[in-house]
Amino acid sequence: MKDLQNILKVPGMLTQNEVEYLYRLGQLNPGKGVIVEIGSWKGKSTICLARGSMAVGGEKVYAIDPHRPLAEEGYVEDTEAEFLTNITQAGVETHVVPMVLTSKEAVTGWNQPVRLLWIDGDHRYEYVKQDFLLWEPHVIEGGIIAMHDTIRKQGPKRVLWEIVFRSNRFQQISIVDNLTAVRKVRRISLRGRLAKWLIIGCRGLYIAARKMRFPYAKRAGRWVLKKLTT
Ligand SMILES: C[S@@+](CC[C@H](N)C(=O)[O-])C[C@H]1O[C@@H](n2cnc3c(N)ncnc32)[C@H](O)[C@@H]1O
Structure with missing residues (x-):
């Protein structure tokens, strides 16, 4: 991807695989709708x-984030200024609409x-x-919903499951690493359902192997899931 090294220098929690995958997701279904991001922090995923x-x-990315400190989640600084600087330095400011709001406030209207x-x-x-x-x-x-921290954090994991x-x-x-993406459809086919449960099974094995700290489980499991699903 163009300028990958520059994106990787922006502070954030994304791995290189996730950075590349989000770039690919940004290219899907152009002309059919905007991109909405909930949680921008300093702009790595936005870029x-x-x-x-x-x-x-x-279309543009609507980047929703109150950018306020949130002690419960470990965010201690106001990130709006740094977010805007990073977006401008990356040359994407024409394609980003910052919404300094919570996701609940932003969805109104x-x-x-x-x-x-x-x-x-x-x-x-x-x-x-x-x-x-x-x-x-x-x-x-046909649109995509992608979520982060779906392997290591309980909240996203439970929402994904339920x-x-x-x-x-x-x-x-x-x-892809800690990111899970799905496509929204009217109704899933039988084949789609079988494929879905096969992947969910492999994901369960990977999570169990990680917990048991099998040697190489983390790296091998990530590689298999990525190959199997993208
Ligand atoms: C994990 S960080 C986002 C990381 C970012 N996506 C990246 O790639 O670097 C989570 C962000 O969510 C924001 N946030 C917390 N509650 C929110 C809410 N209700 N609506 C939108 N954003 C929220 C926080 O301010 C924080 O900046």
């Missing part, structure tokens, strides 16, 4: 998504179709669930 969208002449919803805000269960339930109805059929995996409206699970 990946905006660069991806710009590469295909796609929202009326644009969303082709990609990226959830990486407050990772506590009730907030991830709220983000998902408030914004999922705006995602177009709302996404058990539902018949999401298929084509992709797992």
